[in-house]
Amino acid sequence: MSKLTEDRVLKIMNGYGNDPQQLISVLLDIQTESGNNSVEQKWAVLVSRVLGVPLSKIYDVLTFYAMFSTKSRGEYVIEICQSTPCHFTGTGKVTEWFEAAAEIKVGETTGDGMISLFRTSCIGYCDIGPAVKIGDNVFGNLTEEKVKALVKCCRENNTAELYSLCQN
Numbered sequence: 001m002s003k004l005t006e007d008r009v010l011k012i013m014n015g016y017g018n019d020p021q022q023l024i025s026v027l028l029d030i031q032t033e034s035g036n037n038s039v040e041q042k043w044a045v046l047v048s049r050v051l052g053v054p055l056s057k058i059y060d061v062l063t064f065y066a067m068f069s070t071k072s073r074g075e076y077v078i079e080i081c082q083s084t085p086c087h088f089t090g091t092g093k094v095t096e097w098f099e100a101a102a103e104i105k106v107g108e109t110t111g112d113g114m115i116s117l118f119r120t121s122c123i124g125y126c127d128i129g130p131a132v133k134i135g136d137n138v139f140g141n142l143t144e145e146k147v148k149a150l151v152k153c154c155r156e157n158n159t160a161e162l163y164s165l166c167q168n
């Protein structure tokens with residue numbers, strides 16, 4: 001569910017001086033505070049109006065950068081690398097472990113809104129594959145136990161424990 005109000009979105013833009021050059025920062029803040037890890041259409045329309053940026057340009061940005069989503073996602077987006085090196089080190093099993101631990105399929109979000117599972121291409125940590133990305137953090141050398149621990153941390157919103165398992 002969206003946590004943002006119009007007033008808050010106006011304040012975010014104001015914090016950047018309502019400067020259209022700060023569009024990406026504004027959209028990132030909106031997404032971070034959204035409560036559903038996405039930029040909803042109504043906020044894109046508001047940003048367009050206040051910053052004077054065409055709505056089509058805002059959607060160009062939202063669709064160009066992988067970090068953005070226009071669809072509701074979980075608080076923690078787990079991206080499982082599917083590229084060849086990780087494929088050979090066991091991404092198939094890793095995907096199954098995440099699906100079992102989170103009790104959802106890839107492409108879905110848990111009912112509590114905490115976790116979304118996605119596939120991604122190489123995230124640059126092939127040497128510790130199979131690897132996944134959660135937010136800006138990479139986790140590698142994944143075992144079933146580690147996958148369960150990661151999912152538990154995300155479910156419980158335990159970022160301290162989550163970051164202690166991080167490899168970058």
Ligand code: FES
Nearest residue numbers: 081086122125126
């Ligand atoms: S192939 Fe998975 S991190 Fe590079």
